[in-house]
Amino acid sequence: MKSFRKEFWLNLPTRVAFVNITRQVQECVRESAVTEGMALVNSMHITASVFINDDESGLHHDYATWLEKLAPHAPIQQYRHNDTGEDNADAHMKRQVMGREVVVAISAGKLDFGPWEQIFYGEFDGRRKKRVLVKIIGE
Amino acid sequence: MKSFRKEFWLNLPTRVAFVNITRQVQECVRESAVTEGMALVNSMHITASVFINDDESGLHHDYATWLEKLAPHAPIQQYRHNDTGEDNADAHMKRQVMGREVVVAISAGKLDFGPWEQIFYGEFDGRRKKRVLVKIIGE
Amino acid sequence: MKSFRKEFWLNLPTRVAFVNITRQVQECVRESAVTEGMALVNSMHITASVFINDDESGLHHDYATWLEKLAPHAPIQQYRHNDTGEDNADAHMKRQVMGREVVVAISAGKLDFGPWEQIFYGEFDGRRKKRVLVKIIGE
Numbered sequence: 001m002k003s004f005r006k007e008f009w010l011n012l013p014t015r016v017a018f019v020n021i022t023r024q025v026q027e028c029v030r031e032s033a034v035t036e037g038m039a040l041v042n043s044m045h046i047t048a049s050v051f052i053n054d055d056e057s058g059l060h061h062d063y064a065t066w067l068e069k070l071a072p073h074a075p076i077q078q079y080r081h082n083d084t085g086e087d088n089a090d091a092h093m094k095r096q097v098m099g100r101e102v103v104v105a106i107s108a109g110k111l112d113f114g115p116w117e118q119i120f121y122g123e124f125d126g127r128r129k130k131r132v133l134v135k136i137i138g139e
Numbered sequence: 140m141k142s143f144r145k146e147f148w149l150n151l152p153t154r155v156a157f158v159n160i161t162r163q164v165q166e167c168v169r170e171s172a173v174t175e176g177m178a179l180v181n182s183m184h185i186t187a188s189v190f191i192n193d194d195e196s197g198l199h200h201d202y203a204t205w206l207e208k209l210a211p212h213a214p215i216q217q218y219r220h221n222d223t224g225e226d227n228a229d230a231h232m233k234r235q236v237m238g239r240e241v242v243v244a245i246s247a248g249k250l251d252f253g254p255w256e257q258i259f260y261g262e263f264d265g266r267r268k269k270r271v272l273v274k275i276i277g278e
Numbered sequence: 279m280k281s282f283r284k285e286f287w288l289n290l291p292t293r294v295a296f297v298n299i300t301r302q303v304q305e306c307v308r309e310s311a312v313t314e315g316m317a318l319v320n321s322m323h324i325t326a327s328v329f330i331n332d333d334e335s336g337l338h339h340d341y342a343t344w345l346e347k348l349a350p351h352a353p354i355q356q357y358r359h360n361d362t363g364e365d366n367a368d369a370h371m372k373r374q375v376m377g378r379e380v381v382v383a384i385s386a387g388k389l390d391f392g393p394w395e396q397i398f399y400g401e402f403d404g405r406r407k408k409r410v411l412v413k414i415i416g417e
Contacts, residue, residue, distance in 0.1 A: 001140050001279050001315075001417045003417065005385050036140075036144075036276070037142065037276055038177070040316060040381050040382075040383055042382075042383070043392075044393075051235065051239070053185045053234075054185050058218070058219035058221075058222055059219070059220040059228060062231075062232070066232055070209070070348070079336070079337075079340045081332075081336040081340050084336060092341075093341070096331070096341075096375060096377070097236060099238065099239075100330050101380065101381060103181075103242050104179075104181075105144065107144050112144070112274065113183065114183025114270060115183075133390060133392075135385070137314070138276060139140045176279075177316070177413065177415060190374065191324065192324045192373075193324050193370065195362065196358075197361055198359040198367060198370055201357045202371070202374075236374060237374055238374070241379065242320075243320075244320070251283070251413065252322065253322025253409060253411075254322075256322065277415060
């Protein structure tokens with residue numbers, strides 16, 4: 001069994017943002033030399049997500065609006081977590097809706113994807129450095 | 140390490156539907172001859188889910204109603220994604236709540252499940268052909 | 279390839295509760311003797327979650343409040359699932375928001391975590407015995 005591990009950093013200028021990281025993950029698959037296996041891609045931070053969906057800017061706008069409705073940022077005093085001095089309780093909720101991680105099949109040396117699947121990093125408390133982990137196992 | 144891959148197709152007659160696919164996944168485990176490992180089951184499409192829950196029709200009705208409340212289909216103009224000519228922005232949201240994939244342990248050659256766990260395909264933009272991927276690795 | 283499997287039981291005195299199970303999972307990783315691989319941790323029950331987030335009591339209070347807003351327990355007659363004699367339809371929904379499982383990288387014999395990542399069992403229909411499964415594969 002082969003295994004491979006790589007972290008990469010992001011530092012996004014806005015509180016909420018979506019970044020397509022498919023190319024970085026594909027590069028990891030290539031470097032790993034795994035042809036049959038699984039790739040785990042996860043945020044190492046608890047106010048961010050990794051998820052798979054469409055690379056369409058209108059949709060990303062809709063996600064941001066919808067998540068803000070499900071878990072509003074303000075007023076920040078509505079959350080007990082923010083009594084600790086944080087203002088990011090809403091980000092911990094948004095991240096649960098969108099998920100922490102994806103597991104993707106690797107087949108014939110490639111991410112085994114349907115036609116529209118793309119991997120995104122979802123930031124809900126940006127303006128600071130954060131990491132994504134790619135772990136690959138297989139043969 | 141053994142690996143196994145299979146796709147299967149669904150074409151559901153309604154926009155929203157839930158289909159129990161446990162038997163198909165069990166058959167994949169048998170075909171794979173993996174006795175200890177993991178099975179990844181994911182939708183290859185971004186407006187559908189694979190998830191694990193109860194095979195109870197009342198619950199599925201409740202899921203459909205609840206998801207419609209969290210992310211309403213209409214009016215379709217409320218979503219910027221639908222400016223592209225699509226009408227399925229809500230389906231991209233419903234899929235995030237229910238999840239893209241499940242990872243299931245394989246132990247002693249079987250899906251290692253609790254008493255009520257069943258695997259479902261959740262469709263949120265049906266009336267077209269879509270695929271589910273089963274990828275198994277182990278020994 | 280090595281594989282490892284362990285179940286452990288919980289019996290929580292309240293309907294909704296969050297329990298940090300990171301230590302138990304770490305102990306499984308140690309017992310497995312896997313140094314490079316993946317750990318799957320999942321609820322074996324369909325009204326409970328396993329998820330990764332912060333060990334902060336204010337946040338857990340916020341999660342409980344927020345999930346109750348997204349999928350209220352009462353009135354129980356609003357759910358068709360409860361026509362079966364159950365009163366836990368809401369728990370099946372809360373569990374979908376928070377997720378069934380996590381997959382965690384194992385690197386150098388340890389859970390490969392960011393600074394704040396902790397694994398939680400999320401109970402949404404407690405006051406009964408339930409199981410969590412830890413499955414580890416790797417080398």
